[in-house]
Each structure stands twice: as structure tokens, then as C-alpha cells.
Amino acid sequence: MCTLSESLSDGVFSYPKKENGMVDMEHIALLRKKANELPLQPGVYLMRDKDGVIIYIGKAKRLKNRVTSYFRALDSHTPKVLAMVENVKDFDYILTDSEFEALVLESSLIKQHSPKYNILLKDDKGYFYIHITDGPWRRIDWVKSKPPKDGQVIGPYTSSYVVSQTVEQANKIFMLPTCKRQFPQDFRKGRPCLNFHIKQCMGVCTGKIPLEQYNESVDGALRFIKGNSQGLCEQLEEEMAKAAENLEFEKAARLRDRIAAIRRISGQQKVLYAGVDNCDIMAMAIGSDRVGVSVMNYRHERLCDKQDFLLSTDSDPAAVRAQFLMGYYRDNFDLPRQVYLDGECEDGDLIARYLTERAGHKVELVIPQRGQKNQLVELCRSNAAQYLSHRMKASGKEVALLDEVAKLLGLRQSPQYIEAYDISNIGASTIVGGMVAFEGAKPLRSAYRKFTIKSVAGAPDDYASMKEMLTRRFERLREAGEKGGEQGFGRRPDLLLIDxxxxxxxxxKEVLDAMGLVIPCFGMVKDDKHRTRAIASDGGEIQISAHKSVFSFITSVQDEVHRYTISFSRKKHRTTSLQLELMNAPGIGEARARALYKHFRTLDKIRAATGEELEAAPGMNKRAANALYAFLHPQTEE
Incomplete structure (x- = not known):
């Protein structure tokens, strides 16, 4: 039996008010005190807001440990968790006999209350129909929800993906027009479009296609939609042989081309006929504050549905998979025997047991490592990345790349803003640092910064130079934060890469720890030939050569920060050398040397200047100009 804790709705606790955006820590302390009194037993906890509405439901193996974690070390919370904690007035809990019972109860309560901060999957798919228009020149298209009153419809279907793919293939195989021209009104009113020239349309707009031949193609397309491709090929082969016997060679050639097109399309579209039995495939693409999830449902060796979801979450990927699976199968009774995932799932054994009991047969959660199943998981992950990129208005390749970087480095979410640092020195006199920034896997040159190292004297010390550069950078972040800045140095990076x-x-990391900053930091290691070899972390090295896209990206980051830093170093060295040479002249000190360099830019231009031009330079006078001219032209000292 489960027992409900005593409710604190009698007003003992007050709503955690905010002042200047800060949480009421006094109230948080009261909640933490109450949480410390919870038992170390399995159960479900219910977070409530000021109106008593349940805003989050969770389960725990040990209630005390889990619930108290919300009300301590608030700085370590993700933005979503912190937002939830800020709105918690009180919480209740329900004890269970086991963690599995807590999982089942959590799922049931989430279904009943739909809490604001739980991952909720909205089913807004509707139904889809294949539509064939009226009239002599019929068209095949697909529509959502309410079918048109005119023409013929086939359906309903639940998957827009399968419907659109089927219609697209049918039109392509039978070379039917998909343009907006009206027939026969638009015959010969313009040139045929590109589809005609690449043999994906028969060119009805030319007015040369007989209506009988066109309708024969439409009927063939409808047979393709209603039946399987293998049976249609056999039927078309019989018709082709019959046409050849009747000496209808043009018709036989058309049928031959259709058979070849059907077989070619069927060979290319492995996603539709994957050769896997009943299973679901789920994969995620993680953005900065959104997660794209794709689910592909295979039944009887054929893809029967594909669904995409956009989640607003910043939780750990394993936790997101667990919450998503529980939400996805909460009202879904068509459970397969295998669910293939793209990574670890929190409470995977408990969820598999829960799904098994609901399905009436064994359900396994599997992470394939190689072979066809792994290829399908990667295909599903590509779909998730493409869907996420579409919703976030970013490139699908960029989303997939940054998601792979996060996965390889063990980051909670994909890094959208990356900073890379390098140190360059030419002797002890010229030590500089460079910072480059990447946003969405592309260089953000407006955020590049240069550093002249000031505190390192004597022999070059890369470690001390790196500490100075990062200290100065993050002190500027702290100052910008106090002023409310979010650009340039005021922007907090998601990932640091050190050359x-x-x-x-x-x-x-010593600098980050001293300043209380938690930012993932890794090194970019080069081999003896100065080529990127691996990623360095405090736990060793991470090999990236097997991950082609990540390897190319890290190499480009390392090359860019090295190019930017060494360019600044060479320029700085030339400037320093010129200033030192000018300071050997009588009357020329450091300030005048710097001003002369800034004005003339090169020693050749200074040497070519007349005495009057030198005198007119900033910070110069006639005496200093004459002395400098004499120093630069000893052979014409008079």
C-alpha cells in the first residue's frame, strides 16, 4: 500500500518570492528541512506551485536523497530545474514497495496531471489521405486531415512520412507531373520544366502525350500505391511481353522503363523495406535548449510510420531517453519486441520490465553497436538532427556534428558557442595569446580576441601565459554579467578547446575552478607533424580519428586558432623589433617609437620620410626629427 504524506497546504510555507531575480533562500531552506525528513525508501514525489497545482512529478529509489538534491547547490542546477525549483511552494510524496512500482505510479500520475515541467508528448498528427483529382487529366497528391470533396481518396493513414514518400515515388516512377500547370489549358504555353529534362516527368505540358497513355500511367501509379512493388513488377512484365507480341514496341519500352524504375527506387529506399521485423528505433539530436527525437516504427519488415518530436529540456541524455520512452508508450499499446536506442537510458531495466508487462510479451531496449541495426539507428539520428535543424533554423549537418561532438566528449548538450585558445611566443619579448569563437560550428570572427601577455617575464611559460589569458577573459565575463552584457566577452562559452x-x-581548469566556473574544457593534441591527433581531458586522451566529421571540425578549430595567434605574434614581433631599433636613436623613447610605428607602419617608410615629414608625425619636434633623420641616414649626416 502507498501512503500519502501529510499535506502542508495549511499555509505553513509561503511561496518563494523573488527579489531582483533571486530565489527566496529562506523558503528554500524550509523545503530542504522538510526533504531531510523523508525516508530512504522508493516512492514518487509531487512538486506543487503557489496554487497547489502539480508542476512536476518524479520517482526515486531513495526519496530523501533525490528530493533534497533540488533544494541545495542551486548554482549547479540546469536552467529548467532551477526554474521549476523557483516555483515550488510545497511537495507531497507517495511511498511504494519498490522502484518499479514507483516507475509505474509516476507514469500513471503524469498521464493524469500533465505537469508543466515533465516531458509531455503532444499527438497532433491527425490523419493523412492520398488524393486523386477529378477530370480527364488526373493528378495524385496527399493531404492532411479532412479529405477534399472532389476526386478520389485513399486512406486514412496515420503517418505523413509514409504517405508523402509513397506519393513521391509513384509520381517519379510513372513520370507524372507535379507542377501547378492545368491541363489541357496550359498545353504548349511554356517550356517543359527541369523534371522533364531529367526524365522524372513525361512532359504533358508539351501537348504530345495522348490522354489514353497518360491515364494508363495514372492507373499504374495507383496500382503501385495499393499493392507491393514485387507484385506490380510481375504484372508489368506480363503486360510488356504481351505488348511485344502485338508489336507494340513503344508501349513495351515504356513498361520496361517503369519496371526498371520500380526496382531502382525499391533498391534505393532501404528505409522503407529494411528487412527488420517488428521493432521501433529511437534516436535524439541535442541542441542548446531543445532536443529533437525521431521514432521509426518497423512492422513486418517495412517502415510503417515515422514521428518527430521537439522537446524543451536540458536534462542528461540518458534521463531524456527514459522520460521520452515512458511518455511515448504511455498510450501506445502497439509495443514491439525490440526498441533500438542511440545511447544509454536511465532505469533501462525497469522501463523494459514495465513495457514487457504492458505488452504481454518480452520487450528489450537495445543499443546496437554495429551492423544493419546500428545503421538504422544512425539513419534515425540523422532524421532527428534534420528535424531539429528545421525547427531551430540551422543546418542539419551542423546540428548532427555538434550532437556528435557532445556525445564523444560526454557533454550534457551540444555546444552552440565554442571558444578556442592558443599561446605563441617568439622569444621572451613577444608572448601573445589568441582566442577564436565558433557559433553553430561556424567561425564567429566578430568574437575573436587578441591578448598581449604581460605578467610572464623571463623564459616563455605557456602554462602561466594560458592562465593569464583565461583569467583576463573570464574577469571580463564577470564584469559583463554584472552589467547585464551578453555579447563578446559577456557571452559564456559552452565549450573551451585549448591548443x-x-x-x-x-x-x-585551475583558472575555471578558482573563479567558480563550470565549463567543459578539453585540449587539442597534435602529433609530431603538427596535425590534430586526439582530444586531451583530465582523464587521458579521447581518440577522434574514427569520427570523421568530429576530426575534421576539431582540426579546423585548431588550425584557425593557430593561424590567428601566430599572425598576431608575427605582427607583434615586427612591431617590437622596429620599436627597439628606433629607440636606439637619440631623443626617441618608447612612446615616440610606438607613435612613429603607428603613423608610418614600416621602417622603410620611416627611412624614406623627409625631415619635415618626421617632424609632422605625432609626438615629434624639430630636434627629435633631425636626430632621427641623421640616425637613419648616417652617410648624409650633414
Whole structure:
């Protein structure tokens, strides 16, 4: 039996008010005190807002540990969790006999209350129909929801993906027009479109296609839609042989081309006929504050449905998979025997047991490592990345790349804003640092920054130089945060990449720890030939050569930060050398040397200047100009 805790709706606790955007820590302390009194037993907890509405439901193996974690170390919470905690007035809990019972109860309560901060999957798919228009020149298209009153419809179907793919294939195989021209009104009113020239349309607009031949193609397309491709090929082969016997060679050639097109399309569209029995495939693409999830449902060796979801969450990927699976199968009774995932799932054994009991047969959660199943998971992940990129207005390749970077480095979410750092020195006199930034996997040159290292004297020290550069950078972040800035130095990076190995990473993390910043930091390690080899972390090295897209991206980041830093270093060295040479002249100190360089830019231009031009330069006078001219032209000292 489950027992409900005593409710604190009698007004003992007040709503956690905010002042200047800060949480009421006094109220948080009261909630933490109440949480510390919870038992170390399995159960479900219900977070309530000021109106008593349940805003979050969770389960725990040990209630005390899980619930108290919400009300301590608020700085470590993700934005979503912190937003939920800010709105919690009180919480209740229900004890269960086991963690599995807690999982079942959590699912039931989420279904009843639809809490604001739980992952909720909205089913807004509707139904889809294949529509064949009226009239002599019929068209085949697909529509959503209410079917048109005119023409013929086939359906309803629940998957827009399968319907659109089927209609697209039918039109392509039988070379039917998909343009907006009206026939016969638009015969010979313009040139045929590109589809005609690439042999994906028979060119009805030319007015040369007989109506009988056109309707024969439409009827063939409808047979393709209603039946399987293998049976249609056999039927078309019989018709082709019959046409050849009757000496209808043009018709036989058309039928031959259709058979070849059907077989070619069927060979290309492995996603529709994958050769896998009843299973579901689920994969995710993680953005900065959104997660795209795709689910492909295979039944009887054929893809029968594909669904895409956009989740607003910043939880750990394993937790997101667990919450998604429980939500997806909450009202879905068509459970397969295998669910293939693209990564680890929190409470995977409990969820598999829960699904098994609901399905009446064993359900397994599997993470394929190789072979056809792994290829299908990667295909599903590509779909999720494409869907996420479409919703976030970004490139699908960029989303997939950053998602793979996050997966390889063990990040909670894909890094949308990356900063990379390098140190360059030419002797002890010229030590500089460079910072480059990448946003959405593309260079953000407006955020590039240069640093002249000031505190390192004597022999070059890369570690000390890196510490100075990062300290100055993040002090500017702190200052910008106090002023409310979110651009340039005021923007907090999602990932730091340091040109160097474990020692450079340790130096960078020392700065981050001292400033109380939690930012993922890794090194970019090069081989003896100065080529990117691996990623360095505090736990060793992560090999990236097997991940082609990540390897190319990290290489481009390392090359860019090195190019930017070494360019600044060479320019700085030329400037320093010129200034030192000018300071050997009588009357020329550091300030005048710097001003002369800024004005003339090169030593050749200074040497070519007349005495009057030198005198007119900033910070110069006649005496200093004459002395400098004499120093630069000893052979014409008079």
C-alpha cells in the first residue's frame, strides 16, 4: 500500500518570492528541512506551485536523497530545474514497495496531471489521405486531415512520412507531373520544366502525350500505391511481353522503363523495406535548449510510420531517453519486441520490465553497436538532427556534428558557442595569446580576441601565459554579467578547446575552478607533424580519428586558432623589433617609437620620410626629427 504524506497546504510555507531575480533562500531552506525528513525508501514525489497545482512529478529509489538534491547547490542546477525549483511552494510524496512500482505510479500520475515541467508528448498528427483529382487529366497528391470533396481518396493513414514518400515515388516512377500547370489549358504555353529534362516527368505540358497513355500511367501509379512493388513488377512484365507480341514496341519500352524504375527506387529506399521485423528505433539530436527525437516504427519488415518530436529540456541524455520512452508508450499499446536506442537510458531495466508487462510479451531496449541495426539507428539520428535543424533554423549537418561532438566528449548538450585558445611566443619579448569563437560550428570572427601577455617575464611559460589569458577573459565575463552584457566577452562559452595537451587543460581548469566556473574544457593534441591527433581531458586522451566529421571540425578549430595567434605574434614581433631599433636613436623613447610605428607602419617608410615629414608625425619636434633623420641616414649626416 502507498501512503500519502501529510499535506502542508495549511499555509505553513509561503511561496518563494523573488527579489531582483533571486530565489527566496529562506523558503528554500524550509523545503530542504522538510526533504531531510523523508525516508530512504522508493516512492514518487509531487512538486506543487503557489496554487497547489502539480508542476512536476518524479520517482526515486531513495526519496530523501533525490528530493533534497533540488533544494541545495542551486548554482549547479540546469536552467529548467532551477526554474521549476523557483516555483515550488510545497511537495507531497507517495511511498511504494519498490522502484518499479514507483516507475509505474509516476507514469500513471503524469498521464493524469500533465505537469508543466515533465516531458509531455503532444499527438497532433491527425490523419493523412492520398488524393486523386477529378477530370480527364488526373493528378495524385496527399493531404492532411479532412479529405477534399472532389476526386478520389485513399486512406486514412496515420503517418505523413509514409504517405508523402509513397506519393513521391509513384509520381517519379510513372513520370507524372507535379507542377501547378492545368491541363489541357496550359498545353504548349511554356517550356517543359527541369523534371522533364531529367526524365522524372513525361512532359504533358508539351501537348504530345495522348490522354489514353497518360491515364494508363495514372492507373499504374495507383496500382503501385495499393499493392507491393514485387507484385506490380510481375504484372508489368506480363503486360510488356504481351505488348511485344502485338508489336507494340513503344508501349513495351515504356513498361520496361517503369519496371526498371520500380526496382531502382525499391533498391534505393532501404528505409522503407529494411528487412527488420517488428521493432521501433529511437534516436535524439541535442541542441542548446531543445532536443529533437525521431521514432521509426518497423512492422513486418517495412517502415510503417515515422514521428518527430521537439522537446524543451536540458536534462542528461540518458534521463531524456527514459522520460521520452515512458511518455511515448504511455498510450501506445502497439509495443514491439525490440526498441533500438542511440545511447544509454536511465532505469533501462525497469522501463523494459514495465513495457514487457504492458505488452504481454518480452520487450528489450537495445543499443546496437554495429551492423544493419546500428545503421538504422544512425539513419534515425540523422532524421532527428534534420528535424531539429528545421525547427531551430540551422543546418542539419551542423546540428548532427555538434550532437556528435557532445556525445564523444560526454557533454550534457551540444555546444552552440565554442571558444578556442592558443599561446605563441617568439622569444621572451613577444608572448601573445589568441582566442577564436565558433557559433553553430561556424567561425564567429566578430568574437575573436587578441591578448598581449604581460605578467610572464623571463623564459616563455605557456602554462602561466594560458592562465593569464583565461583569467583576463573570464574577469571580463564577470564584469559583463554584472552589467547585464551578453555579447563578446559577456557571452559564456559552452565549450573551451585549448591548443595543447593535459598540462594546458590543467592550467585552464585551475583558472575555471578558482573563479567558480563550470565549463567543459578539453585540449587539442597534435602529433609530431603538427596535425590534430586526439582530444586531451583530465582523464587521458579521447581518440577522434574514427569520427570523421568530429576530426575534421576539431582540426579546423585548431588550425584557425593557430593561424590567428601566430599572425598576431608575427605582427607583434615586427612591431617590437622596429620599436627597439628606433629607440636606439637619440631623443626617441618608447612612446615616440610606438607613435612613429603607428603613423608610418614600416621602417622603410620611416627611412624614406623627409625631415619635415618626421617632424609632422605625432609626438615629434624639430630636434627629435633631425636626430632621427641623421640616425637613419648616417652617410648624409650633414
Amino acid at each position: 595543447g595537451g593535459a598540462g594546458h587543460v590543467a592550467a585552464a
